Amino acid sequence: MELLSNLALGFETALSLQNVLYALVGCLLGTLIGVLPGLGPSTTIAMLLPITYTLQPVSALIMLAGIYYGAQYGGSTTAILVNLPGESSSVVTAIDGYQMARKGRAGAALATAGISSFLAGCVATLVLAAFAVPMAELAFKFGPAEYFSLMVLGLVGAVVLASGSLLKAVGMILLGLVLGLVGTDVNSGTARYSFGIPELTDGVNFVALAMGIFGFAEIIANVEQREHRETFTNNVTKLFPSREDFRRFIPAAARGTVLGTMLGMLPGGGATLSAFASYTLEKKLSRHTKEFGHGAIEGVAGPEAANNAGAQTSFVPLLTLGIPSNVVMALMVGAMTIHNIQPGPQVMTSNPELFWGLIASMWVGNAMLIVLNLPLIGLWVKLLKVPYRLLYPAILVFCCIGVYSINNNTFDVFMTAGLGVAGYLFARFGMEPAPLLLGFVLGPMMEENLRRALLLSRGDFGTFVDRPISLGLLIATAVLLTIVALPAVKKSREEAFQEA
Amino acid sequence: MNTRMRIQNQKDFGAGCLYMLAGVGFAIGAVGYRVGDAARMGPGWFPLWVGVLLAVIGAVIVTTSLRSGAAPEKVKRPEFSSLAWVLGAVVLFGLLLKPAGLVVSLMVLVVVSSRASHEFTWRAALTNAVLLTLFSIGVFIKGINLQLDLWPAFLG
Numbered sequence: 001m002e003l004l005s006n007l008a009l010g011f012e013t014a015l016s017l018q019n020v021l022y023a024l025v026g027c028l029l030g031t032l033i034g035v036l037p038g039l040g041p042s043t044t045i046a047m048l049l050p051i052t053y054t055l056q057p058v059s060a061l062i063m064l065a066g067i068y069y070g071a072q073y074g075g076s077t078t079a080i081l082v083n084l085p086g087e088s089s090s091v092v093t094a095i096d097g098y099q100m101a102r103k104g105r106a107g108a109a110l111a112t113a114g115i116s117s118f119l120a121g122c123v124a125t126l127v128l129a130a131f132a133v134p135m136a137e138l139a140f141k142f143g144p145a146e147y148f149s150l151m152v153l154g155l156v157g158a159v160v161l162a163s164g165s166l167l168k169a170v171g172m173i174l175l176g177l178v179l180g181l182v183g184t185d186v187n188s189g190t191a192r193y194s195f196g197i198p199e200l201t202d203g204v205n206f207v208a209l210a211m212g213i214f215g216f217a218e219i220i221a222n223v224e225q226r227e228h229r230e231t232f233t234n235n236v237t238k239l240f241p242s243r244e245d246f247r248r249f250i251p252a253a254a255r256g257t258v259l260g261t262m263l264g265m266l267p268g269g270g271a272t273l274s275a276f277a278s279y280t281l282e283k284k285l286s287r288h289t290k291e292f293g294h295g296a297i298e299g300v301a302g303p304e305a306a307n308n309a310g311a312q313t314s315f316v317p318l319l320t321l322g323i324p325s326n327v328v329m330a331l332m333v334g335a336m337t338i339h340n341i342q343p344g345p346q347v348m349t350s351n352p353e354l355f356w357g358l359i360a361s362m363w364v365g366n367a368m369l370i371v372l373n374l375p376l377i378g379l380w381v382k383l384l385k386v387p388y389r390l391l392y393p394a395i396l397v398f399c400c401i402g403v404y405s406i407n408n409n410t411f412d413v414f415m416t417a418g419l420g421v422a423g424y425l426f427a428r429f430g431m432e433p434a435p436l437l438l439g440f441v442l443g444p445m446m447e448e449n450l451r452r453a454l455l456l457s458r459g460d461f462g463t464f465v466d467r468p469i470s471l472g473l474l475i476a477t478a479v480l481l482t483i484v485a486l487p488a489v490k491k492s493r494e495e496a497f498q499e500a
Numbered sequence: 501m502n503t504r505m506r507i508q509n510q511k512d513f514g515a516g517c518l519y520m521l522a523g524v525g526f527a528i529g530a531v532g533y534r535v536g537d538a539a540r541m542g543p544g545w546f547p548l549w550v551g552v553l554l555a556v557i558g559a560v561i562v563t564t565s566l567r568s569g570a571a572p573e574k575v576k577r578p579e580f581s582s583l584a585w586v587l588g589a590v591v592l593f594g595l596l597l598k599p600a601g602l603v604v605s606l607m608v609l610v611v612v613s614s615r616a617s618h619e620f621t622w623r624a625a626l627t628n629a630v631l632l633t634l635f636s637i638g639v640f641i642k643g644i645n646l647q648l649d650l651w652p653a654f655l656g
Contacts, residue, residue: 165512171519171558174557177550223618414591417590430573454541459540
């Protein structure tokens with residue numbers, strides 16, 4: 001079995017002392033920032049990107065991946081105890097989890113979330129390993145036309161499944177695309193939009209952009225509001241769920257796993273979408289429909305399983321096609337390019353230890369997380385008591401030193417501040433920053449593939465519909481857009497995001 | 501009777517204006533480079549058309565935000581003080597880092613940015629600043645060997 005020998009290679013890499021250590025660091029950090037409201041995986045990964053310069057590429061990716069799925073575990077703690085999503089994917093967990101906590105069942109809710117996440121994480125990683133090879137083989141058949149159409153599908157998918165207004169999100173993508181073009185054009189050597197500033201000829205710094213529009217904008221928004229919430233941080237007792245609980249939540253977790261595994265692989269999918277879909281499904285299927293919203297254990301198990309499964313399978317498009325499907329994956333592209341690894345199907349053959357090591361590390365990481373989260377829950381609960389007014393200056397310190405250290409250049413610090421203003425405006429006008437970052441990462445790739453495709457076809461746009469794979473991808477894009485534009489779907493989609 | 505045009509959806513109106521501004525700006529910039537044609541694209545081709553598309557989308561969003569049928573949405577009055585304290589602190593950090601060294605610039609960053617909070621106290625901010633500075637020196641200077649001066653040049 002090829003898969004087994006690949007996984008053996010992976011475990012050999014992932015279980016080296018150094019990599020176990022970095023997986024642990026990633027999981028700890030992920031749980032930490034997942035628990036802390038107002039600090040998400042996007043900001044954290046952006047913050048830590050500069051630090052990963054000094055690491056081995058495998059270790060860097062293992063750590064960053066650990067942050068992403070670790071945050072899914074940590075986010076549920078905050079959702080259950082404070083009714084505040086520590087993570088956007090835990091929004092739905094807060095609905096029933098918090099109600100369970102109010103009824104004195106916080107321990108059972110936390111354990112349900114942890115166990116469900118663990119089961120889902122293990123299964124999803126297996127799916128990721130199994131899907132990777134055939135997907136990468138398909139990707140080798142892709143020419144520039146196919147890649148261009150795939151990116152169109154990926155970007156449209158990201159928008160359709162993201163929240164809010166469709167048109168505004170498309171605008172954000174386009175804005176990201178042009179921002180990505182700032183800097184020296186590889187084909188002609190022309191410095192585009194650099195206004196004679198030497199630092200800009202290398203383009204807008206990716207880390208500065210991510211920190212500015214996510215990190216800084218988030219901090220400013222959080223500082224502006226003053227709210228106090230009822231928390232249940234003192235009465236976490238009796239962790240282990242009862243037998244009746246198990247009987248109810250295991251099937252829900254299994255369904256959540258399947259759903260999350262599938263949705264995670266879609267462009268634009270990932271943890272958040274999976275959690276929403278799973279909650280809706282559980283509510284429809286349950287015999288205890290009335291309990292939903294009042295502490296139904298299925299409402300915790302399903303979404304928690306789904307968000308973790310989705311977080312893991314969203315690595316499939318990145319690792320096999322080189323296309324990031326959500327912001328965290330876009331940041332992973334950044335991390336890979338820092339180490340001169342071009343994401344795409346060739347990673348599997350050129351860096352097999354990196355590819356399989358990363359996958360195997362997810363099992364290691366999930367095992368660590370269940371240990372970190374259940375017995376150590378008391379520690380994380382204490383963290384929730386750190387007031388935000390002490391926390392956000394710490395985030396700023398990390399951001400500033402991190403941005404500076406990329407090029408040892410204060411220009412990047414100023415650029416981050418400027419982009420923070422932009423991020424603040426985006427938040428004011430209800431513009432989602434996530435599509436912008438995706439567009440930014442894909443901008444140069446899209447231009448290059450479009451240029452090559454049209455060069456080969458001598459300027460004939462028909463090349464995109466003449467080639468069957470490309471046509472299929474464009475049809476899928478059109479179908480997605482039509483579905484969302486349908487009045488019925490439009491309405492329920494808006495309602496779904498309203499609940500969030 | 502209502503002759504004055506009302507902005508029904510302020511959020512969309514603002515977003516649309518931003519898109520139009522950015523789209524037109526990038527498109528004008530693109531014309532300054534060699535544009536070429538589809539078969540032989542110059543550096544200006546792709547940004548020109550993306551810019552045009554962005555401006556068109558911006559125009560559509562602005563138009564719909566003015567229609568009486570648009571969902572009314574107001575932009576919250578911004579509290580510029582939070583924005584100014586947080587980003588001002590970051591800019592100060594950038595300005596001070598080279599001439600004054602890491603310690604001074606970090607202390608300034610933490611204390612100034614703490615002012616953004618509604619629950620600011622000097623005591624907490626200063627304690628936080630000292631702890632974070634010590635932590636940063638431990639992690640960044642001793643830990644991963646970042647090349648940064650700790651103290652102002654005239655003291656070193």
